[in-house]
Amino acid sequence: MKSLLYILLALSLFCACSDEPEFPDPGLDTTRTSRDTVRLDTIDTYTISMNVEAPNGIERIQLLNGRNYEVLEEFTEEYRGMKNFIFEYPVDLTGLQVDTTLLYIVKVVDKDMRSYNKGFTLNVLKHSAPEIKLVGTSEVLGLVSPVFEIKMLFETGLNTIRSYRVLFEGNVVDEATFDEPLHEYKYKNIFDVDMIMGEEYSLRIELTDDKGTVGVKDLKLRLIEAKRPHKVTVSTSEKGLAADIEFYYNKLNRLDSLVCTNYRKQMVNGQLVDVGYYARYDFEYTEEGMVSRIVYVSDDGESINEYSYLSGTKQLSGICDPGYPSSDITVAEWYNDGNVKSYYKGTNAIPVDDIYYADDLKGDNKIFAEYWVSRGARQHCVDMTSIQVPTYFPELPPVLCGTKNYWAELFLYKYVFAKTIETETEKEKTQLACFTDNIGQVVRLRRVEPDIFGRESYTEYVFSYE
Numbered sequence: 001m002k003s004l005l006y007i008l009l010a011l012s013l014f015c016a017c018s019d020e021p022e023f024p025d026p027g028l029d030t031t032r033t034s035r036d037t038v039r040l041d042t043i044d045t046y047t048i049s050m051n052v053e054a055p056n057g058i059e060r061i062q063l064l065n066g067r068n069y070e071v072l073e074e075f076t077e078e079y080r081g082m083k084n085f086i087f088e089y090p091v092d093l094t095g096l097q098v099d100t101t102l103l104y105i106v107k108v109v110d111k112d113m114r115s116y117n118k119g120f121t122l123n124v125l126k127h128s129a130p131e132i133k134l135v136g137t138s139e140v141l142g143l144v145s146p147v148f149e150i151k152m153l154f155e156t157g158l159n160t161i162r163s164y165r166v167l168f169e170g171n172v173v174d175e176a177t178f179d180e181p182l183h184e185y186k187y188k189n190i191f192d193v194d195m196i197m198g199e200e201y202s203l204r205i206e207l208t209d210d211k212g213t214v215g216v217k218d219l220k221l222r223l224i225e226a227k228r229p230h231k232v233t234v235s236t237s238e239k240g241l242a243a244d245i246e247f248y249y250n251k252l253n254r255l256d257s258l259v260c261t262n263y264r265k266q267m268v269n270g271q272l273v274d275v276g277y278y279a280r281y282d283f284e285y286t287e288e289g290m291v292s293r294i295v296y297v298s299d300d301g302e303s304i305n306e307y308s309y310l311s312g313t314k315q316l317s318g319i320c321d322p323g324y325p326s327s328d329i330t331v332a333e334w335y336n337d338g339n340v341k342s343y344y345k346g347t348n349a350i351p352v353d354d355i356y357y358a359d360d361l362k363g364d365n366k367i368f369a370e371y372w373v374s375r376g377a378r379q380h381c382v383d384m385t386s387i388q389v390p391t392y393f394p395e396l397p398p399v400l401c402g403t404k405n406y407w408a409e410l411f412l413y414k415y416v417f418a419k420t421i422e423t424e425t426e427k428e429k430t431q432l433a434c435f436t437d438n439i440g441q442v443v444r445l446r447r448v449e450p451d452i453f454g455r456e457s458y459t460e461y462v463f464s465y466e
Contacts, residue, residue: 037123048089056110057081066103100124128157130207130215142439144226146195147361149386154185159209167204195223231464237457257282316397356380368398371420381417
């Protein structure tokens with residue numbers, strides 16, 4: 001008898017559960033794309049389209065602005081009671097003139113007031129036309145040298161690039177015509193023009209597509225006096241803050257002295273802090289304007305590096321370090337222009353030879369481009385830019401003797417070189433990123449080098465000006 005009661009009770013519960021009302025949600029076909037990109041050249045109207053399933057029937061559909069949720073349009077009679085259909089809405093694009101992103105939300109409400117939202121993103125690209133985008137610079141340039149580099153990106157949309165011209169003060173200084181069908185072109189060139197300090201000049205770039213449409217970009221150039229930094233802060237991936245270098249100049253704007261604060265991590269009162277150790281370098285010069293002596297003073301005492309030259313010239317013959325004879329430099333051979341070609345260090349019988357130089361951007365001069373490394377294969381700098389290193393020290397011969405490694409980076413290179421390679425294998429070793437302010441002054445250099453484990457180490461130099 002009890003078992004029969006249990007069976008009847010179970011059947012009653014089953015029937016009660018089966019009588020519960022169902023509340024199916026309106027459904028959307030999520031396989032249809034909700035993000036798209038179109039160009040005005042090829043389309044005037046874009047249709048938002050999606051499948052809708054509403055077992056209880058549709059009450060209304062609303063189209064909302066996806067940015068502020070304002071109801072743009074509401075549909076009631078057209079879809080009321082419908083259960084399975086495709087919703088479509090045409091978006092008029094004819095009024096758009098620039099690149100635009102349109103955001104929409106479709107809100108579906110069924111008879112039981114249950115709703116479902118789906119968003120649509122439409123990226124609309126403007127009509128194809130020649131477009132010139134400056135890279136790493138602005139339309140008003142303060143230049144510290146009449147030799148300068150311009151980088152641009154040329155784009156023509158669906159059309160192709162036919163030609164470009166660059167005009168300085170109305171005169172063509174560069175031009176080219178393209179035979180192959182290109183829609184995009186990365187432009188880079190170094191210009192050498194005549195400019196007077198403080199005067200304003202125009203640089204115009206004209207880009208023509210295959211339809212004959214011309215795009216124009218106008219730049220204003222002004223030659224300004226280069227400032228010399230009064231301080232450089234050095235940081236490394238290994239130490240963090242590594243050094244502060246303060247610069248002091250004489251009346252001839254030559255480097256008179258510098259104060260270098262090298263930092264070390266130490267525990268002070270239970271905290272790890274950067275403790276500074278100070279050193280001072282004083283510079284003396286020959287009548288020809290080259291460094292004749294560097295006097296180094298620190299808490300450990302004083303040392304002197306003496307530079308000697310062939311009589312009456314700027315041609316280095318040697319460097320003497322009385323405190324460390326093993327660091328003495330004896331020049332063995334010169335290039336025809338007087339630059340050091342090879343030298344002996346200390347008592348080493350094998351010279352460092354074929355010192356690497358690159359062509360200067362202007363004139364027939366050669367500029368130093370060897371990249372000094374303490375160990376490993378020799379390297380040299382490549383991919384020279386027109387950006388001048390503000391701490392370049394032409395009075396200092398490009399041979400180091402008992403000085404910090406970052407002296408080479410700051411003092412020996414006239415221009416910023418984008419990378420270094422092994423001289424023998426041409427394998428890329430380091431990269432140098434350069435950052436400038438709005439008048440073209442260098443404010444930061446960052447040398448990056450991967451280690452043997454593929455991790456990147458860096459040395460960064462931040463320049464401060466008064």
